[in-house]
Amino acid sequence: MKLPIGRAWEERVDKMGNRSRGEAERSTARMEGELYKGEDYKTEFQPQNYLKTYYAFDSGTIAENEVLKFNLNNLFETFSPGGMGGDILIDIGSGPTIYQLLSACEVFREIIMSDYTELNLREVDKWLKKEPGAYDWSPAVQYVCELEGDRSKWQEKEARVRRTVKRLLTCDVNQPRPLGSAQVPAADCVLSLLALECACRDVDAYQAAIQNLVGLLKPGGHLVTLVALRCCEYMVGSRKFFVLSLEQETVEKALQEAGCQVLKCQYSPNKYSEAFCLNEGFCFVVARKGPGA
Numbered sequence: 001m002k003l004p005i006g007r008a009w010e011e012r013v014d015k016m017g018n019r020s021r022g023e024a025e026r027s028t029a030r031m032e033g034e035l036y037k038g039e040d041y042k043t044e045f046q047p048q049n050y051l052k053t054y055y056a057f058d059s060g061t062i063a064e065n066e067v068l069k070f071n072l073n074n075l076f077e078t079f080s081p082g083g084m085g086g087d088i089l090i091d092i093g094s095g096p097t098i099y100q101l102l103s104a105c106e107v108f109r110e111i112i113m114s115d116y117t118e119l120n121l122r123e124v125d126k127w128l129k130k131e132p133g134a135y136d137w138s139p140a141v142q143y144v145c146e147l148e149g150d151r152s153k154w155q156e157k158e159a160r161v162r163r164t165v166k167r168l169l170t171c172d173v174n175q176p177r178p179l180g181s182a183q184v185p186a187a188d189c190v191l192s193l194l195a196l197e198c199a200c201r202d203v204d205a206y207q208a209a210i211q212n213l214v215g216l217l218k219p220g221g222h223l224v225t226l227v228a229l230r231c232c233e234y235m236v237g238s239r240k241f242f243v244l245s246l247e248q249e250t251v252e253k254a255l256q257e258a259g260c261q262v263l264k265c266q267y268s269p270n271k272y273s274e275a276f277c278l279n280e281g282f283c284f285v286v287a288r289k290g291p292g293a
């Protein structure tokens with residue numbers, strides 16, 4: 001699968017270097033069938049459209065449900081009591097979702113969520129505060145409670161997520177300090193699901209972003225990531241977004257070069273529905289920050 005607009009990407013990166021791009025230029029880009037990326041996330045990524053497409057779960061399409069189950073099963077295995085746990089978990093590129101915390105909330109004292117866009121953080125905040133119009137995560141919460149042995153405890157789990165998430169911060173994985181000037185303690189775990197391949201323009205940037213996330217960890221802390229493999233683009237409503245195409249080996253190599261030991265790399269051949277996203281499988285990875293990193 002070839003990216004349809006490789007040249008436009010380069011032109012716009014030049015301009016993004018100046019950090020200014022006029023509205024006229026944006027409109028032209030849209031008419032040409034632009035792939036959105038970079039700063040576009042702040043204006044073009046609509047949280048509700050993203051949630052409806054990829055996280056409808058019980059009422060959603062089979063392919064998207066299977067992806068979410070793969071993800072929830074792996075998170076359950078990773079964050080089961082007796083497994084990984086600790087004081088602080090930082091979730092990077094959280095988007096408008098909370099499913100990624102349903103197992104982790106049981107084994108970390110404090111969770112910090114973060115995203116590149118205020119709109120996504122606002123969507124999460126709506127759910128945390130039970131505001132009208134907040135997304136209904138109960139089917140996914142019930143699924144995880146069933147994995148834990150008691151589906152009926154889903155409301156307790158929702159309350160636990162709400163108690164455990166202490167902060168919502170903006171972040172940019174392309175910065176050496178992804179959380180900017182926020183005072184954040186070194187983490188026991190950094191979680192980042194389906195975000196880096198959206199945020200990074202090429203493999204060098206991906207490698208640097210992994211290094212930036214490892215910088216948020218205590219020595220011996222864990223980086224947990226889910227990557228959509230060989231993915232080029234995905235839809236959010238009518239908007240098409242760029243995705244960096246990655247192979248599993250590239251992901252593992254980036255972690256090793258950042259001084260991590262890869263403990264688990266679970267491949268799944270699952271794909272999203274073609275109408276929404278072009279990808280060839282996923283890998284769920286757990287890595288440990290080595291002493292020299």
Ligand SMILES: C[S@@+](CC[C@H](N)C(=O)[O-])C[C@H]1O[C@@H](n2cnc3c(N)ncnc32)[C@H](O)[C@@H]1O
Pocket residue numbers: 038041045092093094095096097100115116117120171172173174192193194195196198199
């Ligand atoms: C496909 S969504 C993934 C959201 C969520 N983690 C999930 O599992 O569904 C990609 C996310 O990456 C975020 N993102 C884009 N550029 C970023 C950047 N430079 N730094 C951090 N996050 C970024 C977007 O705002 C969006 O929430």
